Amino acid sequence: MGFGVGDIRVERSGDWLMEQIAATGSLTLRKVGASRSGEMRAHRFLSSGFASVEAIMETLGARTAERCAGRRVVAAQDTSEINFAGRSAKRRGLGPAGNGCDPGFFIHPVLAIDADDEAVVGLVDARIWTRPQTKAPARRGRAFEDKESARWLEGCASAAEQLGAAAEVTVVGDRESDIFQLFARRPEGVHLVVRAAQDRRIEGGSLFEAAAAAAPLTTTMTKVAPRGPGDKGRLARVELRAVRVRLLAPASLSAKEKTGAPAVELTLVEAREIEPPEGVASLLWRLLTTHAAETAEQAREIVRCYRLRWRIEQLFRTLESDGLALEDSQIVDAERLMRLSAVALGAAARIIQLVDARDGGPRSCGDVVDEALVEPLEAIGKTLEGKTERQKNPHEKGSLAWLAWITARLGGWNCYYKPPGPKTMRDGWNRLASMLAGYAIATAKAFP
Known part of the structure; x- marks a missing residue:
């Protein structure tokens, strides 16, 4: 299966382009192509009507799904913004980036990680989009499916669909994915581990109150991911607490959105650092999960699953300024740029695999x-x-x-x-x- 639909030449060119990006560490097509004919081959692929972001991601997802069969998998998802501020302003088809001014687009990949050996297996899926030039209607007037936040549920659904042959799938997200609908509409066959972004209403009180009242299970050491170039990460000694909670639907949800799921049963695991190094912010993770955490070992495993989310941050660093420098691409057409981004995601995962190995x-x-x-x-x-x-x-x-x-x-x-x-x-x-x-x-x- 190649990066195209209906044309074997396009499929082979897509595979070739991904290998060249991984090999050269560049997204400059002149360098990637290595010759005039190679450069034109890359341009033809990105312009082909047989190639699309969906076809590229379908190919990468199918390859990853095959490798995940029988494995315990953590599917980490996150969003990154590609902003062209200060670069060429002539970008055709790109809407505003997160600041509402500069041209840009967004990438939301789902990355499969082996839960046992913590190695990157490959990409499951990715959504790539740009915002419309016109102002969107007010959030309260739109259905959940029409909001950008629906991407978290879509990523979860992709993991459930693609990784059906895996022994276990746990979808992991940071605080931005702390959305009630994600828990309420979770597809069958996947678990969730999500870092809580806010104090929520639960049956009998509030989320943070429940965490504080829970009895400590154990203390353990956990790795803290590097925060950037030169940072090697560190080990943190944390105290773990766990409690079962019944999460209530937010009052802001419409009656229609609450139908069928006025509340969801979850486990709250809190990891709070004990005596952090001087001048370093204390680690505090409050994790909402569909997994049970009745024992210290189960709580440790949930924290470890969440920690593996750093792998998707590594993917973004490899894709952007610390690696392939996607934001420096000279391609001006939005559709071609997004196709290049999809292929580059596959190449970035390949680079990480080779460095890890x-x-x-x-x-x-x-x-x-x-x-x-x-x-x-x-x-x-x-x-x-x-x-x-x-x-x-x-x-x-x-x-x-x-x-x-x-x-x-x-x-x-x-x-x-x-x-x-x-x-x-x-x-x-x-x-x-x-x-x-x-x-x-x-x-x-x-x-x-």
């Missing part, structure tokens, strides 16, 4: 390449090994770590000193992709 692990290289390519990969890898044990691939053949070692060596890593970084991995993937393309041509096989 350098540290080892048993995951199959099939998460990144067609497993039919293991034979030529082995042949390439043999040419990169040296005489010493340090210069031999230490990972199991066919694993993602094994593939990452080959990629790093092609990128110039010498097996000594510090682990290969993102640039080394990108350079190596560029060379490896060319080698595999040559293999495909020589053996008359379709390159995946």
